[in-house]
Amino acid sequence: MGKRGISEKTFDRLNILFVMMIVLVITYPVIFIVSASISDPAAVNTGKMWLWPVDITFDGFKKVFQNEAIWRGYFNTIIYTLVGTAIHLVLLLPASYALSRKELKGKKFLLWFILFTMLFNGGLIPTYLVVKSLGMLDTIWAIVIPGVVGAWSILVARTFFQQSIPDQLVEVAKIDGASDIFIFFRIALPLSAPLIAVMALFHGVSMWNQYFGALIYLSDESKYPLQLVLREILIVNEISGDGTMEGAGTAGSLVEQVKTADLIKYAVMIVSALPLLIIYPFLQKYFVKGVLIGSVKE
Template sequence: MNKRSLSEKAFDRLNVFFVIMIVIVITYPVIFVMSASISDPNAVNTGRMWLWPVDITFEGFKKVFQNEAIWRGYYNTVIYTLVGTAIHLMLLLPAAFALSRKDLKGKKLLLWFILFTMLFNGGLIPTYLVIKSLGMLDTIWSIVIPGGVGAWSILVARAFFQQSVPDQLVEAGKIDGASDLFIFFRIALPLSAPLIAVMALFHGVSMWNQYFGALIYLSDESKYPLQLILREILIINEIDGDGTMEGAVTESLVEQVKTADLVKYAVMIVSALPLLIIYPFLQKYFVKGTLIGSVKE
């Protein structure tokens, strides 16, 4: 009974092979960028550096840390991420909890409107006009308000509340004289720590990596997030000896190109470093996030 057939063994080996290939495909670009950020640009461009660092130099990181725009972008991104995640949770949790209750009047109509937004949206130009008419252009609110909560998040959180906060528990609280707000804050939220952690992580990561909204709605460079600064460095491909993105003045064109290549890889590492550090400690919440709402009683 414990013996496995030849086809089962072949299937297991095939799975192992595909997993190993996926790991290689995912990890190689990360290792390459990390190695390229501290390698001689000539070694990278000529192909001598294909995995491990060659002719190690930290000139790229030196240029990055001298660039005030990088630090300003870091500060802006942290603010956008924290504020955006807080707004996301404040909108998501009450809405999902209310929709999870059977006694909510008009629940089907509200769910229909939410599902409708998963299929259709106003488009880029109408959304821009709405942001402009509300006076939010070139402000933090143009980054954190649009997309503050989505239909997918509401549906997932609703399923979680239905499983974790049963109607019997809510009815018991009402019998004891608890109000809806008391039930939400003192019963539902304490039972929803995994949901809060997962939704905060998902939205926080998206806020940290987003740049398109800033590209559309922000014109003041002092408000650019880190990812938009990175985009400018990668596209403009010009950086002078002081770390500003206005072209080289004292360096030769060759040295300028070398420095730009180093800075590209160094900025990639600097921008992704917080997530690379935080993720191993929060990996269990991401795993839980894939299971939230997957089982329905």
Template sequence: MSKFSVSDKAFDRLNFLFVLLVTLIIIYPLIFVISASISDPHAVNTGKMWLWPVDVTLEGFRRVFQNDAIWTGYKNTIIYTAVGVAIHLFVLLPASYALSRKELMGKRVWLWFILFTMLFNGGLIPTYLVVRNLQMLDTIWAMVIPGVIGAWSILVARTFFQQTIPDQLVEAAKIDGASDIYLFIKVVLPLSMPIIAVMALFHGVALWNQYFNALIYLRSEDKFPLQLILRQILILNEVSADSASSAAGSAQSFADQIKTASLVKYAVIIVSALPLLIVYPFLQRFFVKGVLIGSVKE
């Protein structure tokens, strides 16, 4: 007797076709952007290049990386992301763990205040005034302190601790003489790598892609993050093939400028997304486990 019925086999085939279709829809834009960034712009604009590269050229990447501001933006973004994630985890993990313990006094009051922030926000102008009054304008702190932690992150991490750290383990450690700080550092954190990786990835991606805060709070170009530099390149088309010849007054034809703008556009997308694409596979195994456990309802 067949282990699977006809309807089961039909469902498996339909499910496979559906997953395959969704995968192609997700992968095709990525392949297209990569191919377009190294293809002749004329082939891209005329539709000759629709999947694989045509008339390969690295002119777009050469023009992007010749801009010194790109390297400055990379350095600033890496600093903002690393510092921001460190502060985020430093605040998030102790707060979430404390809220997961039954012995915390006023637990419901604290949770109410946290949930309140999910419904109401002060808005852009009050936030700007706070940042200005704290003298954080045009500093790294304007990029990493506002939004350093959110109610959603606290609730997910709190649920993870409740599901993963049993009360018996905490009680056994305290019987052995462990203090709350020692217990948190030596027992809780080593068991919490999945949620640490997930929260670090979520917040790190947000910081890496952040440009609005930089647009509002930063004035010095040497402090601009990568996304703001790339925005300037795309909008103002400030990428120059040869700064020396540009200073001497050389100019491209209109058609060449259009081709260059097309190449630069796709190259900029790859430049901004590549670091995240490299990091994600190393965190994927933690990512799935952390999200599933942290999203379980009490």
């Protein structure tokens, strides 16, 4: 191959520069939040701390983890995420596999019916009335059932099965006497690890971060997920020395409470995002592969 032209080298340098800028824009806020969560609030507010920690203190994390509501919210969120993701996969995988088969009768009608839900929905009030009429208010099912499977997920999974499970393979298996259930569990699912990983990650992240559904459907504070608990802490913006939330104290302690509130603001961001940051590297390779295979048809 001949030498590369000046224009190609310039293009490569510009690409590298552009990628470095994106990495900087993404990385700096993360480093800033981590540093601010363990720095003196005065240094953060005055701009003395702009990258690395200044006057390191862990009072913010101590106040957060002394609050029993944080641990209860963690437990609730883990349960909601695991149960919701499991139900999501149980419903998504068989439905998308069935829609990927040509022999399914009424497939076009079902696809249009599913696509219709991407454009129109009943809205908040009808959804609330349905949840209430089913007796799911103030229960785990009010969090995990509404929106458990979306049209976008079904379409992506259907495309994946169409590309990964060719019709010839299914026909050969049926000639050997395999049933549709056998083909799904013994052939389709073992070949769908990237799809399962990416769908579980997408829905799991959504369940972990969601708080609006809990805000609407839950009134029992003992059932609040982590994000709603953190929201309550940020709104109250004050935590007493023993870790319980309460109103404004005396004038002498007001300044200290404001400083602690600044620490808590950054600490709760890390507390809520840390589990996802730990899990994501283990699913990254499946995440990238699953998105590409499920979205691009060669």
